[in-house]
Amino acid sequence: MDSDEFRKQGHALVDWIAEYWRDLETRPVTPTVRPGDIAGALPSAPPRLGEPFEHIMEDFERIIMPGMSHWNHPGWLGYFPSSSSAPAVLGDMLTTSLAAVCMSWNTSPAATELEQVVVRWMRDLLGLPTDFTGVIQDTASSSTLVAFLTARNRAGSRQADRLTAYWSEEAHASVGKAARLAGFADHRCRVIPTDDNYAMDPELLAAVVEADREQDLVPGIIVGTMGTTASTACDPLRAVGEVARKFGAWYHVDAAYGGMLAMLPEIRPLLDGVELADSMVTNPHKLLLTANNCSIYFVRDVDALTRTFSTSPDYLRAAHDGEAVNFRDWGIPLGRRFNALRLWVVLRSNGVEQLREMLRAHLKLAQELVGWVKAVPGWELMAPVPMGLVCLRHVPPELAGDEVALARHNAAILERVNATGKVFLSHAMLGERYVIRVAIGSMRTERAHVDLAWRLLSERRVNPR
Numbered sequence: 189m190d191s192d193e194f195r196k197q198g199h200a201l202v203d204w205i206a207e208y209w210r211d212l213e214t215r216p217v218t219p220t221v222r223p224g225d226i227a228g229a230l231p232s233a234p235p236r237l238g239e240p241f242e243h244i245m246e247d248f249e250r251i252i253m254p255g256m257s258h259w260n261h262p263g264w265l266g267y268f269p270s271s272s273s274a275p276a277v278l279g280d281m282l283t284t285s286l287a288a289v290c291m292s293w294n295t296s297p298a299a300t301e302l303e304q305v306v307v308r309w310m311r312d313l314l315g316l317p318t319d320f321t322g323v324i325q326d327t328a329s330s331s332t333l334v335a336f337l338t339a340r341n342r343a344g345s346r347q348a349d350r351l352t353a354y355w356s357e358e359a360h361a362s363v364g365k366a367a368r369l370a371g372f373a374d375h376r377c378r379v380i381p382t383d384d385n386y387a388m389d390p391e392l393l394a395a396v397v398e399a400d401r402e403q404d405l406v407p408g409i410i411v412g413t414m415g416t417t418a419s420t421a422c423d424p425l426r427a428v429g430e431v432a433r434k435f436g437a438w439y440h441v442d443a444a445y446g447g448m449l450a451m452l453p454e455i456r457p458l459l460d461g462v463e464l465a466d467s468m469v470t471n472p473h474k475l476l477l478t479a480n481n482c483s484i485y486f487v488r489d490v491d492a493l494t495r496t497f498s499t500s501p502d503y504l505r506a507a508h509d510g511e512a513v514n515f516r517d518w519g520i521p522l523g524r525r526f527n528a529l530r531l532w533v534v535l536r537s538n539g540v541e542q543l544r545e546m547l548r549a550h551l552k553l554a555q556e557l558v559g560w561v562k563a564v565p566g567w568e569l570m571a572p573v574p575m576g577l578v579c580l581r582h583v584p585p586e587l588a589g590d591e592v593a594l595a596r597h598n599a600a601i602l603e604r605v606n607a608t609g610k611v612f613l614s615h616a617m618l619g620e621r622y623v624i625r626v627a628i629g630s631m632r633t634e635r636a637h638v639d640l641a642w643r644l645l646s647e648r649r650v651n652p653r
């Protein structure tokens with residue numbers, strides 16, 4: 189594609205994106221395709237000769253778009269949100285245009301230094317300790333794996349098979365996965381029960397760690413969660429951290445979803461105790477309009493981190509190694525995208541106050557929904573709502589007490605609502621109880637969309653559009 193053609197197609201594509209966003213609401217949120225439909229519509233080999241971009245766009249609209257779920261749709265209320273904003277797209281265009289591979293300071297000095305600056309901005313916005321240093325990883329799953337690998341490396345190989353790990357039964361699946369990948373044996377991993385609010389019980393934790401110490405085991409890592417995935421429960425981070433400190437375990441805080449909300453002073457207390465953490469992860473790609481992938485890993489002991497990950501093959505050594513940071517030593521990948529640029533553009537274009545306003549508006553909608561649910565008999569709120577997620581279910585009197593039947597009943601409601609294509613909700617299990625999750629935080633979601641979701645759930649009349 190030559191430069192003139194690039195200009196022509198690029199301008200047309202920006203128009204396409206603007207119209208896509210403008211008309212998003214007229215599309216079903218999720219597609220109706222069956223597994224294999226999309227692959228079956230595509231040729232089995234790439235073209236031998238290049239094709240005009242118009243043909244590619246035609247196929248994109250005809251074949252790919254019908255198989256897309258629209259995370260930017262205002263009716264997107266499933267999982268946790270991940271929206272992209274116009275600044276994120278523009279920042280991404282720059283990142284891909286530059287194609288910088290940000291492994292070392294000298295492979296793009298500005299990329300390293302901008303990353304250092306934006307993660308420091310984020311650290312201060314969230315009120316994190318000033319001795320935390322940040323690095324952008326691809327996902328929270330990777331960040332948590334980095335924490336486990338660092339904890340294990342710090343403990344040394346002599347202790348390896350006596351090393352234990354602790355997290356709550358409501359912790360994200362990525363935590364157990366990180367333990368497995370980092371070589372923590374299954375029989376050395378403890379899943380701590382939670383209380384009525386789905387938060388870790390720190391006294392139980394202390395008792396379990398104590399018992400392990402008596403067995404001559406070595407507490408390696410404890411994970412606390414701020415904002416669990418099923419219900420946004422928050423572990424008592426300070427009490428959990430005190431246990432970690434007492435027994436010398438690495439303390440990792442998973443705030444993948446909730447962390448960004450700590451830029452609101454009214455939410456920040458839920459992070460209280462993070463000062464005791466050795467590391468914390470939070471994802472701008474969930475609530476902060478950057479789209480995937482952009483996860484920030486904060487860590488206190490940078491030496492412990494780089495001792496775990498640094499490799500300095502001769503061909504990567506550079507004159508400035510002594511004075512500059514090489515992010516290749518801060519995680520698993522060597523080649524890294526210049527993702528800091530997108531986050532920087534998003535932060536500057538919106539400004540902190542506008543981002544706070546959006547986050548706050550969504551939290552307020554969640555509270556409104558809480559009020560609506562409470563007002564209708566037969567509907568139950570299933571967990572406290574400290575953030576933007578409402579867990580609910582319908583309990584017809586004849587099914588009360590029968591968890592299996594209630595799960596089936598609510599799964600059918602969820603399927604009926606999602607089949608309308610107007611909103612998309614997901615579900616979770618809280619212990620044995622099936623709950624419908626309404627996660628409010630997608631950039632375009634407004635009161636009308638939450639209202640629509642609630643009307644669809646509670647089967648009141650929905651005006652045709």
Ligand SMILES: *Cc1c(COP(=O)(O)O)cnc(C)c1O
Nearest residue numbers: 327328329360415416417444445
């Ligand atoms: C979403 C989530 C994760 C996983 O995030 P990825 O960036 O997709 O790996 C981990 N922990 C919690 C609490 C989450 O909500």
